[in-house]
Amino acid sequence: MVYMQKINRDHKVRNYHQAKWDEPIIFELHKIGERGVTLPATEEEITNNVGDGVSAIPLEMLRKTKPNLPEISQNRVLRHYLRLSQETLGAAFNVEIGQGTCTMKYSPKINEAFASSPKMSELHPLQDESTVQGMLEVMYKLDLCMREISGMDYFTFQPGSGTQSLFTMASIVRAYHEANGEGEQRDEIITTIFSHPSQAATAAVKGYKIITLYPDKDGFPDIEKLKAAVSERTAGFVVANPEDTGIYNPRIKEFTKIVHDAGGICNYDQANANGLLGITRAKEAGFDMCFFNLHKTFSTPHACGGPATGALGVVDKLMEFMPGPLVEKQGEKYILNDRLKHSIGKVRSFQGVPQTVLRAYAWIRALGAEGLKDVARVAVLNNNYLYHKILNIHGADAPYIKGKRLEQVRYSWEKLTKDTGVTTEDISHRMADFAHHYWSSHHPFVVPEPFTLEPTESLSKADLDEYIASLTHIANEAYTNPEIVQNAPHNSTIHRVDEQDYFENPEKWCITWRSYLKKTNKTETINS
Amino acid sequence: MVYMQKINRDHKVRNYHQAKWDEPIIFELHKIGERGVTLPATEEEITNNVGDGVSAIPLEMLRKTKPNLPEISQNRVLRHYLRLSQETLGAAFNVEIGQGTCTMKYSPKINEAFASSPKMSELHPLQDESTVQGMLEVMYKLDLCMREISGMDYFTFQPGSGTQSLFTMASIVRAYHEANGEGEQRDEIITTIFSHPSQAATAAVKGYKIITLYPDKDGFPDIEKLKAAVSERTAGFVVANPEDTGIYNPRIKEFTKIVHDAGGICNYDQANANGLLGITRAKEAGFDMCFFNLHKTFSTPHACGGPATGALGVVDKLMEFMPGPLVEKQGEKYILNDRLKHSIGKVRSFQGVPQTVLRAYAWIRALGAEGLKDVARVAVLNNNYLYHKILNIHGADAPYIKGKRLEQVRYSWEKLTKDTGVTTEDISHRMADFAHHYWSSHHPFVVPEPFTLEPTESLSKADLDEYIASLTHIANEAYTNPEIVQNAPHNSTIHRVDEQDYFENPEKWCITWRSYLKKTNKTETINS
Amino acid sequence: MNNQKKAAHPYIPNTVPEVQEEMLREIGAKTIDELFDGIPEELHYKKDMNIPKALSEYELSRYIEGILNKNINTKEYLNFLGAGCWNHYVPAVCDEVNQRAEFLTAYAGDPYEDHGRYQALFEYQSLMAELVDMDVVNVPTFDWAQAAATSIRMASRITGRKEVLLPKTISPDRLKIIKNYCSPQIECVFIDYEEDSGQINLNDLEDKLSSNTAAVYFENPSYLGFIETKGQKISKLAKSFEAITIVGVDPSSLGVLAPPSHYGADIVCGDLQPLGMHMNYGGGQSGFIATHDDLTFIQEYPSRLFGIAPTVVKGEYGFGDVLYDRTSFALREKGKESVGTQTALWGITAGVYLSLLGPTGMYELGKSIMQKSQYAMGQLGNIPNVVASRFESTNFKEFVVDFSHTGKSVKEVNQYLLDNGIFGGKDLSEEFPELGQCSLFCITEIHSKEDIDRLVRTIQECIDSISSKEERDGVHAKN
Amino acid sequence: MNNQKKAAHPYIPNTVPEVQEEMLREIGAKTIDELFDGIPEELHYKKDMNIPKALSEYELSRYIEGILNKNINTKEYLNFLGAGCWNHYVPAVCDEVNQRAEFLTAYAGDPYEDHGRYQALFEYQSLMAELVDMDVVNVPTFDWAQAAATSIRMASRITGRKEVLLPKTISPDRLKIIKNYCSPQIECVFIDYEEDSGQINLNDLEDKLSSNTAAVYFENPSYLGFIETKGQKISKLAKSFEAITIVGVDPSSLGVLAPPSHYGADIVCGDLQPLGMHMNYGGGQSGFIATHDDLTFIQEYPSRLFGIAPTVVKGEYGFGDVLYDRTSFALREKGKESVGTQTALWGITAGVYLSLLGPTGMYELGKSIMQKSQYAMGQLGNIPNVVASRFESTNFKEFVVDFSHTGKSVKEVNQYLLDNGIFGGKDLSEEFPELGQCSLFCITEIHSKEDIDRLVRTIQECIDSISSKEERDGVHAKN
Ligand SMILES: Cc1ncc(COP(=O)(O)O)c(C=O)c1O
């Protein structure tokens, strides 16, 4: 007992507790008279010249009472938000596997330094082209990279997300058929049930009727159904490959051919292209358009849900339909070309989110062609390792065709739920106790009690093993001590929201603090 | 029950849990082959020209095996340190009162933007003066501000802290007496027990014998003892005012006169000058030198304990003894003057920590003369409010003269400890459960079961009330449920360190991981 | 020590060969290539992508900084461009919060992992609600344009009608987006403006209103900077046709301008960029939509709406999605339009901004913009032959300067300004040819008197000068 | 709405008058002034300080940026200055970690509030220990100079002797600090260097060693950049007099150079600045001290030393202060020297840096510095009359270039370089007049071949030219 003894660290799951600050709502921090920041004083000469300025406002347009915002000192505002930040499980903090389909990867810090440099952040979008040559160069060069990765001929970075890219593709499909005089006739877009809901939703926004293909027994979109679906009404087809199942559809070229033969346009949703970089491309599979989420495959931070960028590429014949302007190179100069004959117009103000374009370009240059391919190879290796291990967990399964998967898998706890009553939602809550994200699936739950995991290349084997250990631990709990799972979370910032209809009942929902104050003014306090 | 009910938030103490990540020691993250960052490749032409470079190293000086550092991917290194950061209670996160004597105030974010700008961070200290005019201007202008605040005639920002300022003052005292031929004779420095230990310690480093004055019954350094202490051996006197008690010594001018009459130099420790800005100055109290901690009164962040700056000011006659160079203005140009006749040489490389000088200057300019005075006024108001409230807590007291205090107070739990057995150390641990710092005192504990609180101007009344509520709550616990206090913390990242001699016993202490591995290799694993 | 293997990439831990082998063994595969067997041989891309080889972090930073150095930014040059993206001061705390690694890298977690994100967005909704004085605000959409388009589509769904009336002074860029979002279902019909004032022509509005009108959409301040003063009348007219009133608004004006809900707007939308977002070459845009707490409207939002609720533990605030089943996440094409990644971080940031400024700050912001822009108009108007402002209305922040009578085109003026380190106003001569040589200038709280005076001086100089190009070419600009 | 009171200052919440009144009531005071009654009237400062009035955040940022714009930094100009502060690449992760609000604003909390700070510093100690291959490293001190001074004082306390031997090639700046820290107790005695090689003259060392010698201190690489190769012999000689060997080291060399513990050093010290700290006009310096796990040495550290320990809960790592009672915190003047705020954040950052680079990175760093500096010496040496390097030793990172035979002074060369956007080497002509017109150049991993070639080209040009100033003045530089 004289020497130092080794500290026993043989625990299998992380001994975790999330930061819990119990912060009030910011309005509760209000103290009349406090200030968070002061504004520059208007010079006396100006005031002498024009008076108080506001008197010039026509009376009917003058605000009569100041907005009911809280008054808080700077220190306290900062403290509040710093605390809230700690209560948020960013990708930089966890073994980020559980937000399947979101390609949560490492967002390199150096790219943040670029994005927050005044040389980027202090540019106005309408500056003379001669003063933004660097910015345009980045956009142009990323375009060139994207062409290599996809085989497409032109890219725009205007869409602000995958969803807006899908919307842009639907817009281009419409413009294309309109230009060909088939705008009215071609009113159907075909998609699949395992595709992201935005595929169907954005096509509907563009006025299309949606035809949804369901999976065949192997999990592939049913090709026979596709054949039956196409017709002279087919405007387009939009699909991901692999879909959320992580299974690459090997007959994809047949799919695109069927659609092309019917006169439709083929759109490839490559939001999650993480398993495919340098491996296989949209062009060779017969697609006319594709998009990548720079905030997924290309590592730009997800930012709580944007700002972000969908990089949308098209084949030559669709170029004139793209939203403008496009960045082009003219001699040594970069210019903005806004003279696209049949342009759909625009989808997002100015040039989209250029700071994200910059980050993505920097990421590509940090990897090179070889590194990009390593991204795909390791993402797929990681995923298959995880997949292999999870299939060994009692109660877990992955429906559809067996064999290798690419970058993600949709799993099912169907058996475990039947055996124990513990649902995928319960497990989701319990995973939070070990600092893990865990996502089930979009609706509808085609796969019962689903969960969808996507480990990217950013994770090490040790990280994967930790995630697997947590899942295994919880599956064991489900069989031995289901309450602990069903009452989770225990170590999060908060506990389960009380099971009432707070979010469905108009008398109870409170979308803002003022609404909360109004509604609760009518009632007693609760001690839940 | 139809409407939304108010959520009951009537709890008196914060429902807090610190982030707990259970991170391994960084060496445990090692995976052979991983890399955190790669270095620029040496160009082939260079390699062709000079070979591998290392062969040129004489064999006896060549490192034979690589250092045993861990190999970790960038993502994982970042994740590790981000997690550790969340496990650290920075001043930006808490109601920062409990680190008395440290003047923990708000460090404005805008000043961080200045300090981290490449225009500051990428300057080499030996650049030609013409290329650092901005930097020198800041140093010069802060000097001017400091002169106003203190009444001193010249400032240097070379010292890296309060302690190094004290060392510099002791060095100047020595140089001064040496220049007067009294270097040998004057070998004593007088200080007080409530002063920061560095006052005595640095004087001792400079070879002085230390005479320590103890407080009289009111808490002031005993003036009679001072009279008895001074002699032809007196080199200097160094004191804070107020001391840690927060009581301003009203006879301070008598003190400095007594020392001056004996031929000594008077040094004012103004590390915590937060209650005095614009209120009273070193000069008028008769001091020959004083220093401010820019990382305390002047808001620069404490940075886990530096880098920092002690701003040291002297009266005219001591100017030639200062460490060089000084920044001066010559016409429109700022220059470095390194021609000080009796300079003590230097205390810190180059010009100290200029990024901190920049922050402090920006802080002063954000406040102006009036704002600086408000700092003092509100710091003192806050402290007296806290003081008043704490005197009402059962078991708490503040020894010495009653009446108002300035910016801080040393309190005592003497009664509470006698009544309950709960010590100030226990309370310190329990305060952590509510996200509070709490500091007792330097040794020796002249005040029994001490605690020292210093609320700065950065805190609102609501903040103070929260801190008071936590203290009151714990005092109640001490009387009703002492175990909960004595076993604290409960909601921190970690629990109490096992009560063994891990830090005193050479067989057990492990100051590095390699040392831990060596020592524990000889023993069993413990399951504490 | 010298025989180094290919190093693992810092971003990809499992490029370590031994680890790959171990994992493959576990999986029961021989090579990584094997894992791609599901992809038909013919689709395997055999070539090497033409992308330069990896740069180390230092090389990368030097390379990218080299490119960025080719830009000239608005801290280097004095900027008077607005036109949908505005140069305001961003408090440092805003940047600190949105650069926090937690917020920066979070995405779509549950409240049990991301409580802070939910609270911050709920608070944003709540703060914005005070600014517009309405009870419901959504999690941000892409930008003003798309928020306006969605507002129009909401109105169309509520009314079952297919036509929207918009003022002709709308931003052309914004209009392109609205049109694309509305087509093919909803037709955009334009209302004339009064030539002198720029204000909506109420007669024309009345003429065009009909039982087909889903909504009347207008902006305050308008794209051309003037305050549309007849809001109350417009919304009354709209209501008389059971049409919905939608107002697009610049939130930086709402400290001094009446919020549209005060003059009858049913839906309010706009851009958050002025509230704490750097311009980012346009990447700071972020749209908001607000309505009353009215089920008819709420159920038409495509966006997420975060609500507050108790948890099973006393005193805890919990959060969740209100009426989730509206969304395309839940209902795919049956949901309301579509939702996905938008601009949540800018919502959080706008919340920080509003918390920092508070009511007084928002008032002072508006006041100082009013003062400074009036001053600028006055000084510019003192230049012979320069008309500022072109419209006889009160302006907020932006105003149209007419150079038609100076003998210079806007292009020439802007080139001269550029040569003198100033980004001049937005050239309107292509978008609004009927206005002649007009330019849209933007003045905010960041402009000092000296900045404005410098602008005025430089324009004066420009107008006084015969441009060297003209001299060289021996021609005069004709307009 | 217009009659605004004086607003509270954003940094000082309780400047709100009503709050002040409420608090005063509570305290039982009438005015704030009353709270200062304890300060004698005569000491009250009655004047207003002559400090300009408060700036708003935007005004402040424009003002400060305006001042900073007067600087020219090393990203704008090519920099070859070293001499104690070195231009290395700082990985972005280092900045991220040290800018985290938690680390940035923490201070002196217990492990129960600041576990992360303790762990990060313990890890720093541990990582640094591997680099120097010793078992004990302290929480960082101010800088190399002060770390060296403390090492010498430690040696003096251990040996009870009062003399330290140092090489004459030591940095004069560093020496000033060491001397001040050593006086009056310890005398500094200098050892000659070999004129051709710069190496310590062993004969002179032997002559000066005596039973008064507390320590022999030398540096590797030396201030003048050459590698001191006789470390083993020096430490043996020292040991033979029972003196302690202290070696100051540039840690960026330790991927390729043997750590001093391998050639007999008892105490190793140096600066952390190369390991992830920006130069900050000198504000990136940070000192370290390392020893073996030997009680005799450990008890002489003035610094904090963090140790690891179990907690009452299984599996938790706890931390605390080892032998706290050594320190002046505990014992005041009876403690070992003094301790206080030093440079902890740079320690954490250096830990991040070492974690990122790992063994391979540190090796590659050293290798690339060796390659590039040798290349630079070679190219510079090709310029007629330029001698690079002045010393016949192997150099690491820095080397002395002798311009004595070029007809130009270092000052002239540097002015020419400056005019061409280059910061030339440190002028040694004042510090080491015996070397003539010599300059200390620094080459690190950040310098590309093109950078070096540009330097060489520009120096060549300079030497070929008759400087315009000379022309103007009609004189020639004499040296
Ligand atoms: C396959 C797929 N498509 C589209 C999207 C939508 O992308 P965004 O969230 O950027 O709108 C996603 C996002 O999860 C996706 O995974």
Ligand SMILES: Cc1ncc(COP(=O)(O)O)c(C=O)c1O
């Ligand atoms: C009164 C006093 N003097 C000196 C110091 C020492 O300052 P530093 O920690 O910067 O060395 C302090 C720090 O707490 C102090 O409070």
